[in-house]
Amino acid sequence: MTPKSCILIALFLLTCTFSIAQKKSLQAVSVTENITVDGRLDEEIWKTAPIATDFVMFDPDNGKPISPEKKTNVQVVYDNTAVYIAAILYDNEPQKILKEITQRDIFGTADNFGIFINGFNDGQQDFRFFVSASGVQMDAVFTEQNGEDLTWDAIWDSHARITDEGWVIEMKIPYAALRFPKADIQTWGINFYRELRRDRQQYTWNHIDTKIDNESAQSGLLEGIHNISPPTRLFFIPYSSLYYEKSYDYTANTSVADSKFKVGMDIKYGINDSFTLDAILVPDFGQTRFDNVELNLGPFEQQFNENRPFFTEGTDLFNKGDLLYTRRIGGSPSTSGKIRDNEVLESIPTTTNLINALKISGRTKKGLGIGVLNAITEKTFGYLRDTVTGNIRKTEVEPLANYNVVVFDQRFNKNSSVSLINTNVTRNGDYRDANVSAMIFDLNTKQNTYNAAGNFKYSYINEMTGIADKKGYYTGLSLAETSGNYRFSGGATYVSKDFDDNDLGINFFTNYHALSFAANYRILNPNKNFNSFKLYTDAYTEFQNTTGRIQQAKFNIFVNSTTRKNDYWGYGLNIIPLKTYDFYEARVDERFVEMPENYRAWIYFSSNFNRKFAFDFEPSITATSEKDRYTYDFLFIPRYRVNNRLMLIYNFNYIHNNHNKGWVDFDGDDIIFAKRNRDTYLNTLETKYAINNKMTVNLAARYYWSYAENLEFQTLQNDGTLVHSNYNQDKNSNFNSWNVDLSYSWWFAPGSQISFLYRNNAITDEYNLYAVNKNFGKNFTNLFSDNLNNIFSVSIRYFIDYNAAKNWF
Incomplete structure (x- = not known):
C-alpha cells in the first residue's frame, strides 16, 4: 500500500476536532389541557410555549435569512401520547399562496411545512412529516444513503388554514409514529422546513449548509421532553375486499x-x-398499481417496481447492501416442474400466493439497528401436456418457500455505519436453497468532507439434487470528497463468476472487475444566470475476469441546471470510445459478441411546474461506428x-x-x-x-x-x-x-x-x-x-x- 493510500484511509479513522456549526435549541413544554387539531391555536399553551423562528434559506440561496414578510414561528408541546406542533407561516401576499390538492404523499404545486424528527439525535435518520397549504399530508423516512422514502406511512393528524396574514398549521404526531430511546430525559434532533412554492424557495430553522453532504447531522435540538409514559403501541388494520x-x-x-x-x-x-412488529395475515394486493410490461428481447428478465405497501413502507433498513428485490417474494415459480419424455409445459402461474409476512425493525439507544423480514409463499402447481396422448398432468413448480432477511446496522459518530446483512431462501424438498451474507460500511469524517464506503458479499447456493453447490463473492471500495464546489470520487469492484443473489435479490452481471472515477463542480449559491448549476464527469471501465476483455469502457459528461425562472436544463454526452464485448447476449457461457464504439448525446428541459401548463422534453440520439x-x-x-x-x-x-x-x-x-x-x-x-x-x-x-x-x-x-x-x-x-x-x-x-x-x-x-x-x-x-x-x-x-x-x- 502506498503512503498516499495510507493517508487517505487515515482520514476516516482519526477523530476530527472540528464540528458542524452551532445548533439551535427549542424547549418543548408539557401540556395537560386537551388540544384540538383545527389550525386555530386557541389553547392557552400556545400563548406561552417557546418559539422557534429566524429561518434561513436551504435552496437556492443557501444561508440567506428569510425575509420579515415571510417570518415563520413554530412551537412544540407534548403529553403522554404525542407531540403537538403549531406553526404560523406569515405571508404578505396570502392570495398568492399555492395550494394544489393532491393525493397523500404527493407534494404538488403547493406551499409546504415540515418537521424533521430524529429521536436518537444520531444525525442519520429523520422521520419527516409535511403538510401542504391545502392540508394534504406527506411523510417519509430520510437517510443520507436513500434520501426521502415516501412509501413509509404513519398515522398522525394535522390541519392547515389560510388566514389574512399567511397560513397556520397544527399537527399531532403520536409517539407510535416515532422512534426514540427509553429515557427519563429526551433530547431529539429536530428541524423545521418551509417551502415557498411560488418562488421555489426552501427554508429550514436550523441552517443546513449545502457545502456539507449530510442534512440529518445539521438538525437543531428539541429539549424538555421528560418523564413521558407512551401508551401501548398496538394497532389492528382489518380489511375486506370484493372482486368481480x-x-x-x-x-x-x-x-x-x-x-x-x-x-x-x-x-x-x-x-x-x-x-x-408489522405483520400481514391473509395478504391482499389486488388494488396495487399495474406493472409496466414491455417487449423484452434481451438476455435478462424485466425488473418491476414494488407496489405492495407492506414491502415498500419503512424498508430502508432492509435495503442495506442492495440484496433485497421484494418482487421475488410471491413472484414467478422457480422451476417448470418435473417434465417427462414427450411432455411440454402447458401453463404455469405467473405468481405464487403469499401466505403471510412479518417484519421487526428498530434501533437501540446505542445506535444498533436490527431488522428481521420473513415471508412464506404456498406450494404452486402448473400443468404439463403429453404430446403423444394429449393428457394433461399437474406438476409442482414451486414448493412451500420461506424468505428471510436479517440486518444489523451500527451507527456511530452521527454520520457513519457498519452493517451485517443476511438473506435466505429455503424451499421445501429437493429444491434450490440460497443464502447471501454481506458486510458493508459507510464512513465519514466528522465534518462530512470525506467518505469511504465498501462492501463484501458472499453467496452460497445449495442446488437441487445432482447439481454442485455454488459459492461466489462480490466486493467493492470507494473513496470520495463530499463537500465544497469541487467533489471527487473513485472506486473499484470485483465480482466472482459464481456470485448469485437472485433468489431474493436481483443482479445480472458477474465475473468482472471494474474501476471508476468521477468529478463534479457545482455552484453553492445562485448567480446572475442560474439558481443551481452542476457539471458532472465520470469514467468507468469493466473487464471480464476469465478473458480480460473489456465489457464496458465509458466516459460521461453532463450538466444539470436551474435557471433564475426555475426552468430545468440538462444536457450531456455518453461516450464508449472502444470496442467492448457482451458476455450475456449470446445466452451461452463464455461466448461473447463484439459491440461497436458508441456515442450518445441528449438534452433535457423541464419547465417550471408552477405554471398551469408545463412540460418535460428529452430527445437523444446514439450513433455507433457501424454503418x-x-x-x-x-x-x-x-x-x-x-x-x-x-x-x-x-x-x-x-x-x-x-x-x-x-x-x-x-x-x-x-x-x-x-x-x-x-x-x-x-x-x-x-x-x-x-x-x-x-x-x-x-x-x-x-x-x-x-x-x-x-x-x-x-x-x-x-x-x-x-x-x-x-x-x-x-x-x-x-x-x-x-x-x-x-x-x-x-x-x-x-x-x-x-x-x-x-x-x-x-x-x-x-x-x-x-x-x-x-x-x-x-x-x-x-x-x-x-x-x-x-x-x-x-x-x-x-x-x-x-x-x-x-x-x-
Whole structure:
C-alpha cells in the first residue's frame, strides 16, 4: 500500500476536532389541557410555549435569512401520547399562496411545512412529516444513503388554514409514529422546513449548509421532553375486499365471470419504545398499481417496481447492501416442474400466493439497528401436456418457500455505519436453497468532507439434487470528497463468476472487475444566470475476469441546471470510445459478441411546474461506428393544471433502433443473431381530480406498442464477430399492452380508507411472425378483440388503536 493510500484511509479513522456549526435549541413544554387539531391555536399553551423562528434559506440561496414578510414561528408541546406542533407561516401576499390538492404523499404545486424528527439525535435518520397549504399530508423516512422514502406511512393528524396574514398549521404526531430511546430525559434532533412554492424557495430553522453532504447531522435540538409514559403501541388494520372479474376464456371460446371476497388484517405492535412488529395475515394486493410490461428481447428478465405497501413502507433498513428485490417474494415459480419424455409445459402461474409476512425493525439507544423480514409463499402447481396422448398432468413448480432477511446496522459518530446483512431462501424438498451474507460500511469524517464506503458479499447456493453447490463473492471500495464546489470520487469492484443473489435479490452481471472515477463542480449559491448549476464527469471501465476483455469502457459528461425562472436544463454526452464485448447476449457461457464504439448525446428541459401548463422534453440520439446502426429517442410530457383540483399529464415516448443486433435462436451448435429494426411507442395519460384533501379520483391509462423486424440473420463467431447466415425462420415480434386504472379513494379517518377500482387490461404478444403489422390503428383495435380483462373491486381498511378500542368494552 502506498503512503498516499495510507493517508487517505487515515482520514476516516482519526477523530476530527472540528464540528458542524452551532445548533439551535427549542424547549418543548408539557401540556395537560386537551388540544384540538383545527389550525386555530386557541389553547392557552400556545400563548406561552417557546418559539422557534429566524429561518434561513436551504435552496437556492443557501444561508440567506428569510425575509420579515415571510417570518415563520413554530412551537412544540407534548403529553403522554404525542407531540403537538403549531406553526404560523406569515405571508404578505396570502392570495398568492399555492395550494394544489393532491393525493397523500404527493407534494404538488403547493406551499409546504415540515418537521424533521430524529429521536436518537444520531444525525442519520429523520422521520419527516409535511403538510401542504391545502392540508394534504406527506411523510417519509430520510437517510443520507436513500434520501426521502415516501412509501413509509404513519398515522398522525394535522390541519392547515389560510388566514389574512399567511397560513397556520397544527399537527399531532403520536409517539407510535416515532422512534426514540427509553429515557427519563429526551433530547431529539429536530428541524423545521418551509417551502415557498411560488418562488421555489426552501427554508429550514436550523441552517443546513449545502457545502456539507449530510442534512440529518445539521438538525437543531428539541429539549424538555421528560418523564413521558407512551401508551401501548398496538394497532389492528382489518380489511375486506370484493372482486368481480370478467375475461375471455379461449378454451371455452366465451367470456367468463368470477367473483371473490377476501378478508384479512395488518397488525402493528410496538415491542418496546424502539422496535416495532408489522405483520400481514391473509395478504391482499389486488388494488396495487399495474406493472409496466414491455417487449423484452434481451438476455435478462424485466425488473418491476414494488407496489405492495407492506414491502415498500419503512424498508430502508432492509435495503442495506442492495440484496433485497421484494418482487421475488410471491413472484414467478422457480422451476417448470418435473417434465417427462414427450411432455411440454402447458401453463404455469405467473405468481405464487403469499401466505403471510412479518417484519421487526428498530434501533437501540446505542445506535444498533436490527431488522428481521420473513415471508412464506404456498406450494404452486402448473400443468404439463403429453404430446403423444394429449393428457394433461399437474406438476409442482414451486414448493412451500420461506424468505428471510436479517440486518444489523451500527451507527456511530452521527454520520457513519457498519452493517451485517443476511438473506435466505429455503424451499421445501429437493429444491434450490440460497443464502447471501454481506458486510458493508459507510464512513465519514466528522465534518462530512470525506467518505469511504465498501462492501463484501458472499453467496452460497445449495442446488437441487445432482447439481454442485455454488459459492461466489462480490466486493467493492470507494473513496470520495463530499463537500465544497469541487467533489471527487473513485472506486473499484470485483465480482466472482459464481456470485448469485437472485433468489431474493436481483443482479445480472458477474465475473468482472471494474474501476471508476468521477468529478463534479457545482455552484453553492445562485448567480446572475442560474439558481443551481452542476457539471458532472465520470469514467468507468469493466473487464471480464476469465478473458480480460473489456465489457464496458465509458466516459460521461453532463450538466444539470436551474435557471433564475426555475426552468430545468440538462444536457450531456455518453461516450464508449472502444470496442467492448457482451458476455450475456449470446445466452451461452463464455461466448461473447463484439459491440461497436458508441456515442450518445441528449438534452433535457423541464419547465417550471408552477405554471398551469408545463412540460418535460428529452430527445437523444446514439450513433455507433457501424454503418446505419443508431438509435433516436424522443420523450415529451406535457401537463396542465386546470385548477387546484384537476391535473392532466400526458406522456409520449418514441424510440427507434436502427440495425440493432441481438440473439434470436439456436440452430444446432450455431448461435443466431438478427440485424433488426425496432420501434417502440409509449402513450400514457394520468388524471387526478381531488374532491378534497381526503378524497381523490384518479385515472391512469397506458398503451405500449413495440415491434422488431429482422432484416438479416447472422451467425456468431468464436471471436465475437457476426457473419451472414442462411438461417431462415419467421422470428419477427409484435407486442401490445393496454392498462387502465380508474379509482376513487377516501381517507375517511386517520389510517382508514375505502377505495373503489375499475381496471381493464389486455396484452397481445406475437412472436415468430413472418411479417409485422405496422398499422397503429389495427394494432390498437386488435388488442381489444376478445382480449380485454375487466375487474371491479372495492376495499375497506379500518385503523383500530388498541388504546381506544379497549375503552369500547
